[in-house]
Amino acid sequence: MDTEIFICLPLILGIVIFIIIKIFHLMDHMNNGSQNKSEWTENKTKFSEDELKAYKILGVSCYDSDEDIKKAYQKLKKIYSVDNNKKHTNNKKQYGPERNDNSENFIILNEILWAWNVIKKARKNRNNRKTTNNNSTDGNIKEADYKYCLFSLYARVIKADGKQMVCELDKIKETIRRYYKTDERQIEALKKFRAILNSTPNWEEVYDTVNRRLNYVAKSELVMELLALAYSDEDFSTVEENVIKEIARKLNFSNEKYKSIYTIFLKKYEAQKYKANNNDKQSEKNHNKSNNSEKQSKSNESKNRSNSQSKNKNRISVSEAYNMLGVSGEFSDSEIKKAYRALAIKYHPDNAVSLGDEAIRQATESMKQINMAWEVVKTARGIK
Numbered sequence: 001m002d003t004e005i006f007i008c009l010p011l012i013l014g015i016v017i018f019i020i021i022k023i024f025h026l027m028d029h030m031n032n033g034s035q036n037k038s039e040w041t042e043n044k045t046k047f048s049e050d051e052l053k054a055y056k057i058l059g060v061s062c063y064d065s066d067e068d069i070k071k072a073y074q075k076l077k078k079i080y081s082v083d084n085n086k087k088h089t090n091n092k093k094q095y096g097p098e099r100n101d102n103s104e105n106f107i108i109l110n111e112i113l114w115a116w117n118v119i120k121k122a123r124k125n126r127n128n129r130k131t132t133n134n135n136s137t138d139g140n141i142k143e144a145d146y147k148y149c150l151f152s153l154y155a156r157v158i159k160a161d162g163k164q165m166v167c168e169l170d171k172i173k174e175t176i177r178r179y180y181k182t183d184e185r186q187i188e189a190l191k192k193f194r195a196i197l198n199s200t201p202n203w204e205e206v207y208d209t210v211n212r213r214l215n216y217v218a219k220s221e222l223v224m225e226l227l228a229l230a231y232s233d234e235d236f237s238t239v240e241e242n243v244i245k246e247i248a249r250k251l252n253f254s255n256e257k258y259k260s261i262y263t264i265f266l267k268k269y270e271a272q273k274y275k276a277n278n279n280d281k282q283s284e285k286n287h288n289k290s291n292n293s294e295k296q297s298k299s300n301e302s303k304n305r306s307n308s309q310s311k312n313k314n315r316i317s318v319s320e321a322y323n324m325l326g327v328s329g330e331f332s333d334s335e336i337k338k339a340y341r342a343l344a345i346k347y348h349p350d351n352a353v354s355l356g357d358e359a360i361r362q363a364t365e366s367m368k369q370i371n372m373a374w375e376v377v378k379t380a381r382g383i384k
Helices: 002-032 034-043 049-058 066-080 103-138 143-160 166-179 183-198 203-213 216-233 238-250 255-270 280-288 291-315 318-325 333-346 349-355 357-381
Strands: none
Touching (some): 049 066, 049 103, 143 166, 143 238, 166 183, 203 216, 203 238, 216 255, 216 333, 238 255, 318 333, 333 357, 349 357
8 A cells, every 4th residue: 555655646746746837837828928918808809719719729828929829839730740650751741631540640730730820810810900000090190180080079078968058169169279270260160060060970980080090199189178178167077077988988098098188187277278379369469569568578478487387397296196197106116117208108299290280289288297297206206
């Protein structure tokens, strides 16, 4: 009896070690594939039955990397290759119906080859679609696309509560004055908006157009413009809040990203960055004033802007700064710095250069708020 236990003990230990190795290997695959898993989940990619079956045959997951799947395929191909069991000196084809030896290996090997080809084709098609979407998003952004999307989403917010308030229409007129400089273009833009408002757009198609045609900064500034519309009556209702959150989700913004956008918007709104410049005609009337008076006015404006920026910076609390950067106090210094740099790249005004002067101005103001938030966090944490 003792002899049998002594003989079985190494076998049991070997099995246990094998299971532990498999567990660690699985954990490593999960870590390596976490980024891919997040991307697939975010895009809600659907797999065909053949593709799911192919993953199962190769013993891999749909979230594994291309390299890991290729290694699994090569390993299985080597294991089930008929030439491992029998060497041939003639010129017969290695695979084919005329081969009768090792038929079981043949069936398995053909299944492995089928699975590998299915996965390769499916992933190649997805990568091609992704490349096409990226190209259409980053390379073909137009000012007209941005403004059409803005007017369409304006209509979505106004129709949410079934009411068309005068203050909302006034706010839209003010926005049009910001984006269009001449009276003729402003009148034309208002007509276009009224046409969209009186129509019944397919909202899913509108969201798809936004996601295909606009980049991150353009979409985030759209959401901020919608928030400015909702704030036009000084009453951010639950209905308006819910519909704007729904729009943000449709534009692929997570809750954390929406919180960041909302906090940036609040600071810009407090600084009155969504007010149209109504001083143009007045400045024309005062054009004949003395140079000294003009210089004094410019000097005062410069001082006011400087003081306003200083006050805005002081008004950003640490918690608001965290929200802007999309982080929390639990994040490490390096993680917060990484989040700041990512936002700085996304909100760089160069990314809005094709959207018109007003969009560039708004992106610049957003970038200022992000920089202020970073300074607040640095000071609070003592980061150098």
